[in-house]
Amino acid sequence: MEQPVITPExxxxxxxxxxxxxxxxxxxxVIKPNNLEPWDTPPTPRGFKGGDLIGVQEHLDxxxxxxxxxxxxxxxxxxxxNHRYHTFDxxxxxxxxxxxxxxxxxxxxAHARDMRxxxxxxxxxxSRGFFQFNHILECGDKSPYVDWFHTKDFPLNAYELDQEPNYRAWAGLHALPKFNTGNPQVRDFILDVAVYWANFGIDGWRLxxxxxIDDDTFWQExxxxxxxxxxxxxxxxxxxHEAKRWLAGDQFDAIMNYVMTRPAIAFFGARSIAPLWHGGNYPPLQPIDAAGFAEAIEASLSLYDWEVTQVQLNLLSSHDTPRFLTMVENDADALKLAMLFQMTMPGAPTVxxxxxxxxxxxxxxxxxxTFPWDRRDLWDMDLLGFVRDTIRVRKGSVALRRGTYRTVLAEGERYAFERVYGSERVLVAxxxxxxxxxxxxPLVEGGSPRLVFGSVEEIARHDDTLSLKLPPRTGVVIALDADA
Structure with a gap:
């Protein structure tokens, strides 16, 4: 008998x-060395700006x-x-x-504010500096840790960048030697690290x-x-990409939902997609219309158990892709529309x-x-207010966080869906x-329309139909209150 899929509430x-x-x-x-790049200069691949965790704490407000x-x-x-994907300790x-x-x-x-x-x-x-790998660099095939990694011959050519590494390394990068997770000691080390920080107080892992690590038993443990x-x-x-293998309830709770990100860029940014490679593991995007967008979203929502769908990490930008605004050639309206969609669809929105x-x-x-704390003149305050308001709309509606999802219109450049949870019904257009x-x-049931977010030029209910007229480049959230 299959076990029910359970994800964090x-x-x-x-x-x-x-x-x-x-x-x-x-x-x-936080006392730091002196050789830091000025905060307000463009980032470089190797330079450090000096951000720290206490700085984050000081901006929790x-x-x-x-x-x-x-x-x-x-x-x-x-x-x-500076990105710290080369772990030493x-x-x-x-x-x-x-x-x-x-x-x-x-x-x-953070926990005092109910923040995870x-x-x-x-x-x-x-990394090359990780103790056990460094031990192999020093001692060669005589190192007791030689089977912690996938070595081929010696000495290791960890710094001879004009040659292929003679050990397995992620993406062929000398600086990133791949663990041998078939070694029980390596498995126990990684699992101990995961548990150590869980006991320390963190609320989860992004992997x-x-x-x-092509081993279901490892991730199950x-x-x-x-x-x-x-x-x-x-x-x-x-x-x-699609990840059913890992989302059956015995390994991960969710994935980073780039499967949603791609159509969101292609639809909301259809008029302004920049001619660049849109980051990471997906190809340049072509504009799509509402019908193509609806097909992509419905396909993504049907992939997994509903428990999983509700906790997918939905994102528009990340440290691995160009920022959304750059991907749509600074079209702030496209970002607003995508943000509103992100805040009203199933899953955990991520800014x-x-x-x-x-x-x-x-x-x-x-x-x-870097985040320009001392340059408020660089902030788009209208966008900031918009994002803040869309978050409040989501937090104020259980239907937008947990409700079912149904496409009600997908034609040309018009798209609308309904979310329902118990007696609460919300339309987003x-x-x-x-x-x-x-x-x-079309309405499955009646209901008196009440504008929750955005602006409409006309709104009227006619029996089983809700008629709207929206300004250009806008989205609205409408509650359908039960008839008295």
């Missing part, structure tokens, strides 16, 4: 905010005011890279970020390239141990730090720029055209 109500720690905020309370109740951090452990938060004490302080402060914290787990590969330490821990994998104030940035390292648009939306 809190995640169904979560509004995530993704933070790249070196670039969000820095605090004078901002996040709380925005409506955020969960943070996902890209890696925080000790590393010799899995038990130590990088001293540039404030060390373990800073994470403890941040967790306490999810960390990035880089368990497929380590970096987890499909590279990972889930068992992490959930034993914290039954409400959220486990989300970085998988860019990439700075998107809410209009940060731009292309390929790595461009999308990893979009006009992505540059002209006014009328639409007649």
């Amino acid at each position: 809190w995640t169904k109500d979560a509004i995530f905010y993704q933070i790249f720690p070196d670039r969000f905020a820095k605090s004078d309370r 901002y996040l709380e005011d925005l409506g955020v109740n969960a943070i996902y951090f890209t890696p925080v452990f000790q590393s010799a890279s 899995y038990y130590q938060v990088d001293p540039l970020l404030g060390g373990n004490e800073a994470l403890h302080s941040l967790l306490d402060a 914290v999810v960390l990035d787990g880089v368990f497929n590969h380590a 970096d390239v987890p499909t590279e 990972f889930r068992r141990r992490v959930k034993a330490a914290n039954p409400e821990a959220y486990i989300v994998g970085e998988i860019w 990439y730090y700075g998107d809410e104030i209009g940060l731009t940035g292309g390929y790595d390292p461009g999308m990893r720029g 979009f006009n992505v055209a540059q002209s006014h648009a009328s639409m007649d939306l």
